[in-house]
Amino acid sequence: MPPEANVTGPNVQIADVPPAASVRLEVISKRADFLRAARAKRAGQPGFLLQARNRGDDAPPRVGFTCSKKIGNAVARNRAKRRLREIARIALSAKAQTGWDYVLVGRPTETVSRPFAQLMADLERAIAKVHT
Template identity: 40%
Template sequence: MPQQNTDSPIEVVRLAKRPQFLFVRNGPAERRKSVVVQARRRTGDAPGSHVGAGFTATKRVGNSVVRNRAKRRLREASRLLLPRLGQPGTDYVFIARDATADIAWSRLLDDMESALISLAAH
């Protein structure tokens, strides 16, 4: 299980605008049972720049309570994993799936970790 990393030199910045999400959509994606992770390297950024993170859940995931719970879990998992596994100068979008809100926490972390490792190889 991943360790919490609080002394990370990599700053994680939230993606908030639709064009940022659309930019990341055109990059590679990794699909797992509990999460889909999309990534795309920003062009023109200086080395050692921040990591972008955005979160989304469609209505197919469930009602607003379930969607919000799924996004909270994704945010917390990314807070633990992105400083260690995120590539500087890259934006990530985490998309909730049907299982995201109810799957075991350790499984969600494992799914997200394996997706981030696979995306690092691209």
């Protein structure tokens, strides 16, 4: 389905999803990087928890996603991670700062059931909080 098409669902209505900005996000894959981000700044939101850390270099920003078994079974965890990846693609690609690591941690029931527009607003507030 092309990005300009409207996608609707029980809690989602997306129209004209903006393309990814010029900043390319890399994915965090090493456990040590997740642990370093967990010790840094946090911004709790109703839909998820954002952990962010300044690495102190000029490398591109990186993003990681985690959902524990508290979210639910594998289907619910995968759906939560897909939603987190999409809000990160839209919002972080435009607002992420170079040299930072961002980790989005899913919350039980909220990450899956919260309307997409509210998740986007949550991420924008969380980014502003960690960068102030």
